[in-house]
Amino acid sequence: MTKILPFLLLLSFIASGQNSNRKANPNRGNSAIQEWETFNGSDYSIRYPSNWELDDSEQMGTSLILFSPIEHSKDQFKENVNLIIQDLSAYNLDLDDFVELTLEQVKTMISNSTLVESKRINKADSEYHKLVYLGDQGMFKLKFEQYCWVINEKAYILTLTCERNKFPIYKATGEKILNSFLILN
Numbered sequence: 001m002t003k004i005l006p007f008l009l010l011l012s013f014i015a016s017g018q019n020s021n022r023k024a025n026p027n028r029g030n031s032a033i034q035e036w037e038t039f040n041g042s043d044y045s046i047r048y049p050s051n052w053e054l055d056d057s058e059q060m061g062t063s064l065i066l067f068s069p070i071e072h073s074k075d076q077f078k079e080n081v082n083l084i085i086q087d088l089s090a091y092n093l094d095l096d097d098f099v100e101l102t103l104e105q106v107k108t109m110i111s112n113s114t115l116v117e118s119k120r121i122n123k124a125d126s127e128y129h130k131l132v133y134l135g136d137q138g139m140f141k142l143k144f145e146q147y148c149w150v151i152n153e154k155a156y157i158l159t160l161t162c163e164r165n166k167f168p169i170y171k172a173t174g175e176k177i178l179n180s181f182l183i184l185n
Helices: 095-109 164-180
Strands: 036-040 044-049 053-055 064-067 080-087 111-122 127-137 140-151 154-163
Touching: 044 064, 044 080, 044 164, 080 164, 095 111, 095 127, 095 140, 140 164, 154 164
Parallel strands: none
Antiparallel strands: 036 044, 053 064, 064 080, 080 154, 111 127, 127 140, 140 154
């Protein structure tokens, strides 16, 4: 692909070095015993556990970030789900083009990146592309699960980011959050 585009996706939000007054939560990955809340954005909605922290300040180009509870006082990374909505009206990209661009960016922006899964998902009301990849950012060895939609000249990029060794703990809750995402167009 020869198009030069601004960096379209935030692959993760590193929550290192953040101070938190919240206490450690032993139920961090267990969504079965938690209450869930709904956040309604301007053209989307998403559900998340009530003990996760919602940040919709649009920092770092995100529309929102959902942070898992801190695990213990030495925890330097908060697993998270982030959403980026990117205007594509100037680029004439469909979902195939966008996924190709995303994969190129993963290779160049994430150290030691490895693609684990890439597949198209068709649901009754929408089509999106699921990517799972590994990579390093600083001292963190991460695993990303990312869903991408291109609808009405907008890209919606929803990413679960976990430390690799904690991904199995957060997978069920993270995927429940990802699968709750609705685009209201």
